[in-house]
Amino acid sequence: MNERLRSVLAQRGVSPESLAAACEVDPKTVGRWLSGRVPHPRHRFVAAQHLRVEETLLWPVLRPRTGRPPTVGIELVGTYANRASVPREMWLSLLQEAKTQIDVLVFSGTFFAQTNPHVARMLAERAAAGVRVRLCFGDPMGKAAAVRGREEGIGDTLAAKIRASLTYYRSLPAKAGCEVRLHDTTLYNSLFRYDGDLLLNPHVWGQPASANPLLHLKRVDPMGWFDNYAQSFEAVWGSAKPWTPEPEGNTPHGQD
Structure with missing residues (x-):
């Protein structure tokens, strides 16, 4: 099975029939591609262009067989012009399907809760199922x-956004398997890890994170991008301080 092709189709919202029309082939042909058959070079080119990815991402078997194979093209399974363009369904499915760990590194991450008001409950449910939530x-x-x-030109508004975002997670520190910490470090990227999937949101100076690109990485090699960014999470996490929510109505420092 070509899981990469299937995943990219889902991420892009492209049906096999639409891809078949773009490549001018029968839909059954695309079905065979999904089953593992490697298309003709012309069709590979058109499919990759239509899905806005590299050919080697969809068909890594085409990589040179000599020497150590490059991993970046294989790890990068999706790109988005900005974080706001990532489908809500993708955030939900990655969270719900996580089996071992969920790691989030942000400044405020306001959208994370506002687009899913049940996010704290869902995270607690994953933790109850054995997932480590950080x-x-x-x-x-x-x-x-x-x-x-x-x-960003918003002054104290970012601090206010952080306080507002934290209110959604009051119940989590008391849940087994859930930890919430506060960091005071320069953040070059927002990171959202779900097992072997990592959504990487680079920060552009002076712009909110939501306006910046987002890259979807899958872990395939301990020497690749995925592990480098995962290690940066661990470094920030190690220096961050545990957050203990103040009782409601008693938050003198606003860390709620």
């Missing part, structure tokens, strides 16, 4: 959040 937000009282707020 959420790392910016410290609203920290220097990094203040600097980032100034760079």
